[in-house]
Amino acid sequence: MTSLKSRLSGNLNRHIMGWLMAMPMALVLLVFLMAPIVMITVVSFWGATEWSIYPAFQFDNYEFLLTSEVTYRVFLNTFKYALITWICTLLIGFTVAYFLAFHVRSLTWQIALFLLCTIPFWTSNIIRMISWIPFLGRNGLANSALISWGVIDEPVEWLLFSDFSVILAFVHLYTLFMVVPIFNTMMRIDKSLIEAAVDGGAKGWQVLWYVIIPLTKPGIMIGTIFVVTLVMGDFITVRFMSGSQSANVGRMIQNDIGLLQYPSASATAVILLITVLMVIGILLRFVDIRKEL
Amino acid sequence: MTTIPKIRYSRRSMLKTGAAAAAASTLSAPMVWGQAIKDVTLRQFGTGVSNLNEVATKVKEDLGFTLEMTALDSDSVTQRAATQPDSFDIADIEYWICKKVWPTGNLQAMDTSKITNYDKIVGTFRSGKLTPESVIAQGTAPHTVGFTIGADGKEFVQEESGWMTLIPTIYNADTLGIRPDLIGRPIKNWSELLNPEFKGKASILDISSIGIMDMAMVVESMGEYKYPDKGNMTKEEIDMTLGIFTEAKKAGQFRAFWKSFDESVNLMASGEVVIQSMWSPAITAVRSQGIPCVYQPLEEGYRSWGGGLGLSASLSGIELDAAYEYINWYLSGWVGGFLMRQGYYSAVPETSKDFMTADEWGFWFEGKAAEGDITNPFGTVMEKAGAVRDGGSFYDRMGAVACWNAVMDENQYMVRKWNEFIAA
Known part of the structure; x- marks a missing residue:
């Protein structure tokens, strides 16, 4: 009897303790994540004049957004940037992580080289991005070098203020977000599995394809989520590297905010959020990250 | 305290x-x-x-x-x-x-x-x-x-x-800035901004209320349309104006658009752009790097x-x-x-x-040739003796204003159309 009682109260205590321990995080998320999102959603139904916004419940913002051909073009462009950047960062990120994890044998060197990868992150990403501009310009280093080598006669124009420069900057900025999670999962692969595969007669590429890649999937997926969400939410890289000539969803929101059209910006943000959540939802179908963590 | x-x-x-x-x-x-x-x-x-x-x-x-x-x-x-x-x-x-x-x-x-x-x-x-x-x-x-x-x-x-x-x-009074060394011929009209000769070397500013006025000056100069009031366009006029520029954008006329002063200076100084909407001190900033740049007075007048x-x-x-x-x-x-x-x-x-020397007053305000070196307040030499201000005297310049930066009745519509232009 007493033992049952104490066990019950113990359970209850543990229950309360659990809730209490989760509370700070839950509060932080509630205040800094949920509340703003709710607010944005609410405002997205409001109306706006040129200088003010007024509470209302109308679908004007969504109607304008979803019926404008520009919206679809801009979303398509955003997906294009995300997809190409994802492919490039994945290839580079996987290769770098593979090299670090399997080719570099000593732990000291692994750590040293890994830290080397993070050095560019010691400066702000705006600076890293803008430094491309003098390099890629019409009379920039890249063009003068190519001309002096005799590769080209006329400066190449598409190096700067083009989709090329936008994606180049994205890849430069976000590859590390791919390297880190992939490297992390690779380090945890049991080396004996690879030995077993080799003993079983697998060739190099077979080990890569049938052993390493399947085991690295969670890392790839985490990296993918990082890169895709970062690229889809970006506005400043697209603005600077395209010379304001291309648009993605982030720039559309930024323009609206600049022109005091908060409700319309909120509506775009809500649609973007839904889109990104759908993308992540699909990604998570492929790998159960929680099981792998 | x-x-x-x-x-x-x-x-x-x-x-x-x-x-x-x-x-x-x-x-x-x-x-x-x-x-x-x-x-x-x-x-x-x-x-x-x-x-x-x-x-x-x-x-x-x-x-x-x-x-x-x-x-x-x-x-x-x-x-x-x-x-x-x-x-x-x-x-x-x-x-x-x-x-x-x-x-x-x-x-x-x-x-x-x-x-x-x-x-x-x-x-x-x-x-x-x-x-x-x-x-x-x-x-x-x-x-x-x-x-x-x-x-x-x-x-x-x-x-x-x-x-x-x-x-x-x-x-x-604002006008177009040009790189005379890279253009090599006189520029007299706003319409030159869309001249295919400068394909991929033109720029316009991405601030809708100002940009639309520059566009209107260009459209009028091309002889495409005469606005009853540039500062207060109808929806049709807005569509038409941005239509002309969207076409030019798609044809690759523009190298970039700029939003801040520094961007316009960099575009011009680096030679990415040879003709663009510009602000007066940006011209001076380019010139003080030793790069020739002219704030070109145009026949149609200034946007002020x-x-x-x-x-x-x-x-x-x-x-x-x-x-x-x-x-x-x-x-x-x-x-x-x-x-x-x-x-x-x-x-x-x-x-x-x-608060100015007689020479400075003569150069900046009266449009007279500088007698000695003209320096800016920070001590940089802006112009050598003999130089004359682009556009001349205060009354010549401010007297030739064709339009002011504006907010129109159809501003919200214009802004949406402007966004479409940028996204086009």
Whole structure:
């Protein structure tokens, strides 16, 4: 009897303790994540004049957004940037992580080289991005070098203020977000599995394809989520590297905010959020990250 | 830090007590506050052109109080003036921004009887006419949004009512900037911006209210259309104008669009662009790098802009008095001279004359050939002896204004179309 009682109260205590321990995080998320999102959603139904916004419940913002051909073009462009950047960062990120994890044998060197990868992150990403501009310009280093080598006669124009420069900057900025999670999962692969595969007669590429890649999937997926969400939410890289000539969803929101059209910006943000959540939802179908963590 | 009683009237109580309170606050001019004014801090924000630290330093020296400056781009300035009235005491904004922001009630009108040099402010900002013969240009001309009915007036009035919304500070006539060394032939018309000869080497600024006016100048110059009023286009006119530019954009006419001053300087200096919309000091910035750049006067005339200081509606008591003192000081010449030596114009040019050398005055204002080297306020040599200002004298330039930066009735529609142009 007493033992049952104490066990019950113990359970209850543990229950309360659990809730209490989760509370700070839950509060932080509630205040800094949920509340703003709710607010944005609410405002997205409001109306706006040129200088003010007024509470209302109308679908004007969504109607304008979803019926404008520009919206679809801009979303398509955003997906294009995300997809190409994802492919490039994945290839580079996987290769770098593979090299670090399997080719570099000593732990000291692994750590040293890994830290080397993070050095560019010691400066702000705006600076890293803008430094491309003098390099890629019409009379920039890249063009003068190519001309002096005799590769080209006329400066190449598409190096700067083009989709090329936008994606180049994205890849430069976000590859590390791919390297880190992939490297992390690779380090945890049991080396004996690879030995077993080799003993079983697998060739190099077979080990890569049938052993390493399947085991690295969670890392790839985490990296993918990082890169895709970062690229889809970006506005400043697209603005600077395209010379304001291309648009993605982030720039559309930024323009609206600049022109005091908060409700319309909120509506775009809500649609973007839904889109990104759908993308992540699909990604998570492929790998159960929680099981792998 | 000594504690100074900060007397803050609420705006409402001021209005209630009406004339009596107004009279009281007029009487309580500087001497009553005495030393207390030295501890006042005024927060000013505005576009980079006139938010210069030198001005803040000089204010501390001459007036004793502290002026904090924040420089932002035009969009952010509008946004801040319209949405965060308590974040500033003085707004340094352009007249077209004033048209947008004034109805929010975030600014208070200024009593012109307290402005010492009011009578000397150039006609453009009072009657709208630079000289009695002048024709008023299209667009948001400063005098149309420069006056209101009273301290808390919400409506603009067309005559000099004694209550000013903004005290004009600086203004200029804008045109296209070109790289003569890379173009190699004379440029005379706005239409050259879309000339296929400059394919991939042209640029326009990505600030809709200003950009649309540059576009209108180009469209008229091409002979495509004559606007009844460029400053207030109909939806069809907006579609047509942006249609022409969208076509040019798709054909690769533009290298980039710029939004901030620095971007325009870099585009021009690096040779990415040879012809573009530009602001006067940006030209000077390119030129001071030793790169030839001309602020090309064009046959169709200039697109002009003007800025002024507005007071936050929440300013009262000693801060309000300090603000008036600051404004009177602003018009008394030192700032004018400082700005005119960078190529802008001061609202009260005659007071600025005392703060410039005869040669500087001759070069910048009268359009005469420089007798010696012309330096800017920071000591950089801008022009060598013999040089003449692009466009000539004050009256030649400001007298040839074809339109002012504007906010149209169809502004929201225009803005949406502008976004589509950028995304095209």
